[in-house]
Amino acid sequence: MTSRSVQLSRRQDRRSRSATAAVDRPRHGWQKTTWIWVFLLPTVVLYGLYTIYPIIASYWYSLVEWNGFDSGQKFVGLSNYREVFADPLFWNSFKVTLLFMLLVVPARVLLTLLMAMILNSPKLPLIGVLRSAFFIPVVTTTAIIGVVMRFVLDPASGPVSSVLAKLGFGGVDFLGDQHLALPAAAVLYIWKFFGVTMIYWLAALQTIPYELYEAARIDGAGTWQLFRHITLPMLKPFLIIITVLTIEETFHNFDLMYTLTAGGPYFHTEIIEIYIYRWAFAAPIPQLGHASAAAVVFGLLVAIVGALQLWALYTGRRLRGEQR
Template sequence: MTGTPALARPREAPSAAPRLAPPQRPRRPGQRARARRRTLWIYAFLLPTVVLYGMYTLYPMIASYWYSLVEWNGFTADQRFVGIDNYRAVLADPMFWSAVRITVVFMLIVTPLRVFGAFFLAILLNSPKLPLSSFFRTLYFLPVVTTTAIVGVVMRFVLDPASGPVSVLAGLLGLGPIDLLGSSATALPTAALIYVWKFFGITLIYWLAALQTVPKDLYEAARIDGAGAVATFRHITLPLLIPFLAIITVLTVEDCFHAFDLMQTMTAGGPFYSTEIIEIYVYRYAFAATIPQLGFASAAAVLFGLLVLVVVGAQLWVTMLARRSGARA
């Protein structure tokens, strides 16, 4: 009796053996020496930057925290430890809170003009139908690369009530001499407008970069569907730029805390302390006073740094929210 042959099981394909990375050949002594020399040259070129950054940035930042706890005029070696008395004196000084108020008002004037003005101008300059768009971009960015102190000095000459071009033009129009920087009511808005003009190109570049992220396919689809320019801007461009609006706004707000060089060269905090922002307040006690109070000024600078840190924290928080909203969209 012969049995039926058993069905042959399908033969399993042999599993592929894991490929091992080819063994690296050890470097020769000459190659190791050349790599070591290359690394040493890299560190040698970085060393001057590291040393200068440590001397003129890191050390003053760290030293200011110690100076804020002592009473010191900067001329003698005697430093008397007073703890938080300097912070108490700064917080009790009404001029400090006046400087904070002026800084906030300056920020509230500058930020909307830079953010929204640059936004609408970027929309125009981003249009392919606009002739000489590259020329206008360069024209608006030229003040950014100009030294801020030089801009302040030139603007003092331009706005001089005796012989400045603005006063001469106002005289020809029968308006009489105009002293925009010499009046407490007009000095701060005038300085804010000059600051907007000086750094307008940076915000413009931000918006132009943001507009490049909008896919062109969406514009082509909208054009095929018969959407006009207003509808395309409202339903495509604007929703996609909302996350950038939050980020650019926070960057502009942070930038408003660094107007010392322009304000110092134009008004030096005057007239009657009407343009004394926090940076000029610190400078006045640290360097411009007859007897400098470096401890008091350092305490004010530390408090100013804490204010900047709050803005930076808000920037990180807004950026995180913008990324989340962009991911959901």
């Protein structure tokens, strides 16, 4: 930990010295320009083919009626959008997506903070083992976790039901009950990605100089006061960043939801990604226009959060700057 803080400070040094040196002007003319573009080539090609082009194409698809395998793409203007907006199930999936976010984000941000603070205390034994244990779900394959969890939560013969049965609650159908399915999925999601946010917080906590605590303790501050007057203010900029990062990650939950509930029961866990999949791939005759329109709308939603994220990063950095 000490080595890291040293490293950090060294890096900051470097930053201040090199701030003006960052940008070079072209000197060797064409040769250098060539190399620059050679260096950029892989990114230009791959990025162009697999990111830029698809984005443009999605916009086009959202304006046509097309089943994806005929050559016949018929331009229909905004009618796909009209249909998407008129579909109560689209709004349902919109609602489910936001609800899921509301369930997940506060729990994930706050519980992980708590755990990170516990696991950051130098006096705690077995700290390495514990950190690893809480992190392990992160590295495991989400699609496989989804499948395994369906067995773990099986109301007839899964282990969770066995425990509940011993406690006197018989056969709770977590994934099949309309009220429980989304919360159950949320709990699993928190469990799966708990480690990521925990590491975020650990990194944040380690930026707080230990001397600050020492000094405060000498002044007679108690644990709560330490938390209230040192930890919390120091963590505030990180809170913004971590919250927005977590919100962003929450949008990408197709793998887990699809393998866990595939949107059921009765659309109660149908997040927008599954809604899109249903129209694009799971319909007897794929409706790519409709799916693409929904995708564009969702893309805009994510973009708004993305803009928020940039703003948060900026604000976070400014807040941190002020503290120095």
